Amino acid sequence: MKVILLSGGSGQRLWPLSNDSRSKQFLKVLDGQDGSIESMAQRVWRQLGEVGLQEQAVIATSKKQVDILKNQLGRQVPIVVEPERRDTFPAIALTAAYLSSVKRINPDEVVAVLPIDSYVDNDFYESVKDLEDTLNRSGGNIALIGVKPDAPSSRFGYMIPKEKQRDHIQVSHFVEKPSETYAQALIKEEALWNCGVFAFHLGFILSIIEQMGFPLDYADLLAQYEKLPKISFDFEVVERTKDIVALPYEGVWKDLGVWSTLTEQMPEQFKGSDVLCPESKNTHIINELDIPVAVLGISNAVIVSGPDGILVSDKELSSDLKKFIFQFNKRPMYEERRWGWYKILDHSEYERDGEVITRRMAIRADSCLSYQKHEQRNETWTILSGEGSAILNDQLFEVKAGSVIEIPAGTKHALKASTDMELIEIQQGPVLSEEDVYRISMNWEEILPLRSSVTL
């Protein structure tokens, strides 16, 4: 069995902690092993290891998440990168082509597709392994996991059984997000929740790709990625396929995609320093800012502060968040990158003197900022901690805490940390644009040979 882990989502429903580069699956709020805190992605990856599926897994994701995935799961984690975000069908098709044409996996091999943000016990992944047997014995085209509902939720999709076998069901049809009353009726018919897990033979999906007129070779399909229909795997494949079976699962399964359910899994009611919350019941606080948060007499609420904004929400209503926060169309104030992370401390505009962004950046030991230049802006780096080297117009400088490096517009510049390093970067220009970056090289070794070495 092979496993495709889908890591998507912009995670607007977990604003302000999630943004385009830090989706909900990367938020470190869950109780990990031995007292550590882990993200949903880290939890799922660890669990796959524990049940022996990690070696079989590849992660399908977009460019924006590659850095944070490697930061959280390790540099060697196998990733298939979607050239643009389309939907789950194109992502699964591309990864299937990768397994077949690059990894030379046999079309008879069973492939299980899993979301990276399921909150489950290891039993769940044991059931995933059982899907191989279910698929083979039932003769079905697709085998799903159906979660036994514990409430008539209107937030999930339901699969309705046609016929019950000894250990699995034949699926008659699907109902998306029914009303609570309808859900109650469906549960009486022994309907199960669709938790987004699909298993099929690799050949099954390859034949669908072929029938649609797309190539099966990974490189060729990658080149045509933008032509793949922007549609979910559920709509494009599952709903059009006959002979779908499902394996019922009765253990823990939670969708932690909204604040009300996520906070239930937080090991502590309050996260962050300098938080107080008298006269409030069932209220959770996450404070990622460096300033104190005081909550007085506000019950059943979730209060979250981070570099991107502040949320104060009734827990029930927090699932409506997505409806509103699209209004805040701002660039992320915190992002994780290949080399570390940055946080925007200030963004000011002046009538005569243009724009200024001040940010604090952390560069991991042995990582580097690529060799680049800007046409429209000056930058100033002040090293706060650690040591490393800077290259300015092909010249090497040793830098350490206290060093100040001025980078006028047009100057080629790169920075490498030899120990963990932090710095303040001040960008100044008539207009600051994220597009104003001319990359000369990503690779420190390429930037050398150097003319000379100087200590700032």
Place this chain on the structure above:
Amino acid sequence: MKVILLSGGSGQRLWPLSNDSRSKQFLKVLDGQDGSIESMAQRVWRQLGEVGLQEQAVIATSKKQVDILKNQLGRQVPIVVEPERRDTFPAIALTAAYLSSVKRINPDEVVAVLPIDSYVDNDFYESVKDLEDTLNRSGGNIALIGVKPDAPSSRFGYMIPKEKQRDHIQVSHFVEKPSETYAQALIKEEALWNCGVFAFHLGFILSIIEQMGFPLDYADLLAQYEKLPKISFDFEVVERTKDIVALPYEGVWKDLGVWSTLTEQMPEQFKGSDVLCPESKNTHIINELDIPVAVLGISNAVIVSGPDGILVSDKELSSDLKKFIFQFNKRPMYEERRWGWYKILDHSEYERDGEVITRRMAIRADSCLSYQKHEQRNETWTILSGEGSAILNDQLFEVKAGSVIEIPAGTKHALKASTDMELIEIQQGPVLSEEDVYRISMNWEEILPLRSSVTL
């Protein structure tokens, strides 16, 4: 009639917007004239002008508030500075000595003492003017204004009438913060609220100072200020004085010292950019940070975010704030100064490389940072906007947006803005202490003559 305006208070009850240097009376949240927004101090000062009392007034305050008072009311505003914060009796005594020995005011002159944070109509100040006549006709020692209660509040002090004259009452005694039930009984006896306004003949307070063995000369009393008892004027004088009269006042009077009452006077329900608040009733939001605030389904609450912290409080409970927030014993993140203001953007500590504070500073045109040096820290200034001059070890440099000025520990440095200027200052040292400032001169002209002039 002379007026002493008392400007005190640490304003913990309006945290996080108020701090030691920005007390509640300086928060700009009130509807001013012609659409402007004004602070309580600005409102009271404007009203004193409108009723013709401004020319008679002097403000008693502590060192920490001098800069912000001048910023808000004008550089020429008359101020008597308490050398240390003691309480209202010492502040009034010192100002009385100032009026008598420096301003040569006659002991027969009536002096009215007013808090700088009353929220009233101009009618109130007309009543204040009437206190002169009331005092003279009644033969009383002290004349107060008694506000007609509109509810049995347990938050105020009550004055109980002994005898009712045509236009004023004789006060029998005072009751501090009674229970609501007791307050109801007191109101039946026609008790009035004590709103902190006292009028007396200057000679009355001078004779009390003299009887206590203190000098009446301003300079002499200033030198002995630390020996004056740390006690309120109410306890030291009012409660021990016979023949107290009060003038009833029926107009608008509000104590805006807590969030629940202050928000009632806000011209808009939301202040600050990027605020949204669906499904919430009677909730006020003040956002002084540069990030968005989303409030969903939280009613009857006040949400305030500022550089010093974030408050989310039920309105009723917001008056209890003081009980809790003493726990956040942090230095102010925003302060107004003689030369402008600063905001701390980041405060980091590193095991090997010490402490770092990054702050954004605004210097008004023609203002300057004093000539000083630090033993323990380097500083780096990056000018964001505007122009001016820097002096480093007696050498003059012209600076403008884009200039970067490095100031190693031990370097004498000053900065003068010729236009409004903003900059980022990065302080770095093993330990950063507010005491590590060696002032050479506050006066730009003194720092010259200069050796040379260079453009950075």
